Amino acid sequence: QVQFVESGGGLVQPGGSLRLSCAASGRIFSIYAMGWYRQAPGKQRELVASITSGGSTNYKDSVKDRFTISRDNAKNTVYLQMNSLRPEDTAVYYCGVARSWVDYQRGDFGSWGQGTQVTVSS
Numbered sequence: 001q002v003q004f005v006e007s008g009g010g011l012v013q014p015g016g017s018l019r020l021s022c023a024a025s026g027r028i029f030s031i032y033a034m035g036w037y038r039q040a041p042g043k044q045r046e047l048v049a050s051i052t053s054g055g056s057t058n059y060k061d062s063v064k065d066r067f068t069i070s071r072d073n074a075k076n077t078v079y080l081q082m083n084s085l086r087p088e089d090t091a092v093y094y095c096g097v098a099r100s101w102v103d104y105q106r107g108d109f110g111s112w113g114q115g116t117q118v119t120v121s122s
Helices: 101-106
Strands: 002-007 010-012 018-026 033-039 046-052 057-059 067-072 077-082 091-098 116-120
Touching: 002 091, 018 033, 018 091, 018 116, 033 067, 033 077, 046 067, 046 077, 057 067
Parallel strands: 010 116
Antiparallel strands: 002 018, 018 077, 033 046, 033 091, 046 057, 067 077, 091 116
16 A cells, blocks of 8 residues: 655765655555664564654664654655664665554554665775
8 A cells, every 4th residue: 555665775984874765655544653674684674763643753772862763744754864873783774654553562564665775884
């Protein structure tokens, strides 16, 4: 139902910044929250940050005070501002949606985009 196009990734040096965006299209219904996942080679996908329709945010501990998730409802777009990037932030980043409060509580964010590569290296 909902298609996501992630963009904004790239190669940055440690300490650098990137701003990711995720544009949602299609029929958007029953979206309780949107979030960003990332997956590094050999590792499981992990939820990095999320934001509810009411504006409540949650972050993985390792990115707190470095990443900021935001949304532009008019553009159906979610952003992830990433500052003070570290090599361990290297991953493919995906956006997803929790369609209900239950999914949100479970951290169940489905993703359908191709992701955007973030590489932090000197």
